[in-house]
Amino acid sequence: MIQLNRITAKFGFIVSFLFIFSLFVNTVSAQGDADQGKALFQTNCSSCHSLFKDATGPALTGVEDRWPSREKIHAWVHNSSAVLASGDPYANALFAKYNKTAMTKFQGILSDKDIDAILDYIKSAKQPAAPAAGQSGESSQSSGSDNSLLYIIVTGILLVASFILWQVNNNLKKLADKKEGHAAIGHIPWYRNKKIIAFVAILIFIYVGFWLSSNAISINRQFDYEPRQPIFYSHKVHAGINQINCLYCHTNAQYSRHATIPPLNVCMNCHKAITSYSGPALKDAEGNDIDGTAEIQKLYSYAGFKPGPGAVYDPSKAKPIPWIRIHNLPDHVYFNHSQHVMVGKVQCQTCHGEITKMDEVKQFAPLTMGWCVNCHRTTAVQFKDNGFYSIYEKYHQELKDGKIDSVTVQMIGGTDCQKCHY
């Protein structure tokens, strides 16, 4: 009995050791504040302009060299048609070159100062080195967080050690018994030792039970799910290289529970002009080469659009693209994007991962309840900035008194069941 207790004690120690060890897995990377100009560029300009590539509008690098003065640029951004009407030759040439697509008026939206900030950003931005073919920069992912091998080795060593100690203990006991003159009990091999058999049986039962239930729980979970979409749409190209704001396409993430996949006419806003792909080489998950231009052609076939001079896009001829849904929550879960994006000011990447580095999107987060709740436990709400929370007088007082330093989602009831289940 004593031995068994010791063994369990040891085993317990190992288990708790491993458990504590496993807690040291945490990767949160802080992000520096984005430059104001960059932010303005991304919200206002990036849907039509890229820095280094002509899109709906021209590439903006060197824009200051092309215009006589910043004032002219201010005028153009504020009201391009007025500049055109003034007969500016460069402006008119530009207008003609870009299919006579008028630029949005930013009068009242962007101040001169804002435009200057954007121009400063454009000036400072450097063209990223095009990655060499075949080396798409994902090697940094693998190392780092996987400590399972270490666990196994440590466990193995400890198991062997405890087995040896147990054997030594046994032998010493036998010797002691012999010395004291007790009748030697017939030797029972360890594999017929009932205690050991019982112990192993319980262990197997626990393990199999755990394995079964954990697998059963994960049925229908789609972590890492990366289906082949009807069109090889690369978020890396759009959101990463061309820096299109997430909300330009997923507009409704601001207003609705659904972020919504953009309607086809949003794609065609840009792709009426962008008919071919000329960025870095694309590869799918299996490593096959993807022809970007051919993928754009697929878009046209859905849109019923034939590119060419004077081509007109007619939405009535288009068919919707049957995208495959990746992020799925069960029907009994209510999730609201606008709550998180607008009120919580959570970055899209927090739940969707580094979208700007994914070609085809895969499910980054497990989307399990534990994952949701953990975030709600640790994330602070916009407590001081949002007038809604003014009614939580108790917390305001505690903040003032320094009793707490932030108010988490949990503290305002964010882990209550009926926040998501109703």
Place this chain on the structure above:
Amino acid sequence: MANNKHWQSFGERKQTKGFQDANKNEFREELLPFEDVKGGFLNAPTPRRDFLKYLGFSTAAAAIAAGCETPVRRVMPYVNKPEDIIPGVANYYATTYVEDGEVISVLAKVRDGRPIKIEGNDLSPITKGGTSARAQASVVELYNTARLRFPTIDTKEVTYEAIDKAILSELAGPVAILTSSVTSPTTLEIINSFIAKFPGSRHVTYDAYSYQGILEANSTTYGKRVIPSYKFENAKIIVGIGADFLGTWVSPVEFSYQYSKNRKIDEKNPVMSKHYQFESILTPTGASADERILHAPSETGKVVAALLSAVNGQSASGISDKKLLDGINKVAKDLIANKGQALVVSGSNDVNVQILVNALNEAIGSYGKTIDWSSVYNTRQGNDADFAQLVNDMNAGSVKSLLVFGANPAYTWYDSKKFIDGLKKVPTTISFADKNDETAQICKYVLPNHHYLESWGDAEPKTGYFSLLQPTINPLFKTRQWQDSLLKWSGNATTYEDYLINYWTAKIGGGVTGWEKALQSGVINPAAEVAAVAVPFNGAAVQTALSKILSASSNIELVLYQKIAIGEGQGASNPFLQEMPDPISRATWDNYIMISPALAKEMLGIDLTNEGQTDNYEVNVMKEVLKLTAPNGQSIELPYLIIPGTHAKTVGIAVGYGRTDKIGKAAIGSGQNAYPLATFVNNALQFTQGGIKLEKTGKTYKVAQTQVHGTYSSVIGGKREEVIKELSLPAFVKDPKQILEGREEELKDFGGIDHFVKQGTIYPYYDKPGVHWGMSIDMNACNGCGACVVACNIENNVPIVGKDEVARFHDMHWLRIDRYYSGDLENPNVTFMPMLCQHCDNAPCENVCPVNATQHSQEGLNQMIYNRCIGTRYCANNCPYKVRRFNWADYTGADSFPNNQDQVAVGKLDASVHDMNEELSRMVLNPDVTVRSRGVMEKCSFCAQRLQDGKLKAKKESRPLKSGENDEWDVKVACQQACPSDCITFGNSNDTKSAVSASRHDNPLRLFHSLEQLHTLPNVNYLAKVRNTDIEVEEVYNAG
């Protein structure tokens, strides 16, 4: 406090054995089919092998259901997203619920292109944002599988081109257009221009439940064949004579609001209107009355005549019943004392009675004060005489074409055979019915009309008050608005939509903007509220009317009445209305003969003082069937229900039942048609008649009543004082603090009211920083109309369970309106108490759940987590309010396994339940609320989805939540929104300025919590019912 005992059922009143057994065995279920195992498992009803079979099946099924591969789910975005639609965000469009004479301005909540809920339109000065049960349920009709889907000629599908051609070649004058009351000014114009095309044609208006009497009386005495506006809010004395004005009479939603204004009392100055109701059967209006005075239907004329003479200073004569006479004298005294502040309304359809009522109102100076001629109702225009003439003409062959819209005389006319025979003699018959109703079935051409949510239109319920209709969804089927057909056939090429827009743009002014603004608000109101107007009274007819008053009958008499939910029969196809318990009888899905306890004892030998007989009648869902025969030989066989408050010699039957599945699965097997029992006297339909014979048939019939569901033993002498508090106004004035002191006395051992929260329990106290939801229900304003119940059902995807399941106590309503009787068994006081989850801060249900599926939130919500629930039902068992509902069967089709609905253990579900699971019917489901599957407990969530939405709105605007301060609302729960009398207040009780805090703060003397002494700490409070009566009713019927 009045020393009355409140009872919901006869068994409770007598504390019978049946009642007590029912209390103990709450779920009344045979459990699993493995019981009795005496004599070994093999001899058990379900042997071991069956057990293994079940086990094997469930394991295999679970494995299959779980599947192994990720299913591919497609997501289809818009090609070109409409600018104003955001998937997941609801849009609200102002439109108007129009169904025959019912007109209610509403907002349609449209989610992703589908209307899913009806809300009242606050901008309407008539309804003030109130709705009715039928308006709430009307959205379900849009998705009714029985809707006609295409035009037909002799039941064969045709195109509109073909049918137009056929009709135009055949259509010949004289044409008769038969409609129910048309309130739309444009439609009337179109009808008139159509009639002008066919000389000799006419437009006949026919309302199934006729208002001929009052219309003709007004025509005689005021020269106007209309019903004037009533202003109940100006009346201190309200006398109803058989008029169910809070339930079905003329404009109940409007009247409920007006009426409730003087019923909610200011505690500092407790005055309220006094409502007397003379009636023969117990109506919801009578139930709300302060004093009810019973009389036989045939005595109505005499009662009015006696009142008139008493008010005029003579003695009331011709009344032999002492109680009635006393009542009349008392009422007359009050009327005289309150001249100019009193109102008498009568539901009689006898023109002479209504002339006397007019004279009475003249005598007490109602006109210009409580009756207003400046605006009159267009909703009740039906003319029985015209219609009878039309039927005669049809039979004589002098009508060449008949166009029917709205009206359904083949079902509702007392002599439907004559109408049908006449219709067969009309060469061209055209129906515009949206369902294959009894009249459409015999018409040659059927061109189904749009549902109102698909229609353009306008309505003028009262002169000067307009309400507009706009489509909220594309037509689901090949239907066409009937106005379009009329325009086309009269050679007008414009569509009705253009016609309407042109008409209103010209009338409103301000061009397109003016029209769009009007359409957006949904209503066009008079510039200023007009002062009440009186018109000269022509009293010449009064003497004649007096002489024509019918003599009373000594036989048993019959009253045909409308139920709030079913109306004239329009609600029969709607499962939500069928399943809504009647406010009085608490019965669903059927009509029945209502008889008085006295008659039951005298005729049927059921003595309600006898325990055995009471239980025998009440516990059994199979009710005895009686055969009722009218003097003209018409008969009907229906089960009877004993309803206290019915006149001893009167029986009541609801119209609107006995229809077929042609109008919807919900109508299958529900009740019998009582319209043939109406009579046609002096050119007016009469819904009462004497000389009735009742016989036992020996048959029985199942009636699904909910009144004894969810009962529980009362602790304090079975009086229910701890559940419901009621007192009379004089008692309240005399001792205003009695309720407060009573509570203090009861809680004094636990710290009194102030410290009860913390000292009454061994559990710790939990803070509710921020929001703490609370509800306050004013029982003085509730008249049991049921709008909240239906609103709740539709908002929260509460399933329809069907009659058989209701009869098995499986009703699923989250919100019920408990009806309590007290006092005299023959004429009891009735109190309504909306009962829903009380969201107890110390909830008994929460700590008994073994899987933590019900918990408390920081905002004070008692949360139910369906996906965790394993169905032990401990929570329901432990709930003192009996508001938890268990999904005994897969009512919604939400289970993972298909065809799981009709199992041996569960029983076969009714057709109407299956019907609600069709693809089409399911379109009405609220996508923000989980559709519960079998084996899961559910209950009121305080509309959690609305709370979350409201908070989100406030957060996005970075401001505190608005819950009623300055009448600004981020959140209104469904029941609160629906209520026409504003008796439910809801909001953040932490916010001292919120409406709910104000309600609690302003009414400390009436405030109470149901079963407060249990320390459940409900977040729902009630304001005690105060009855404006000086009669303290003692139990009279107490021979046992």
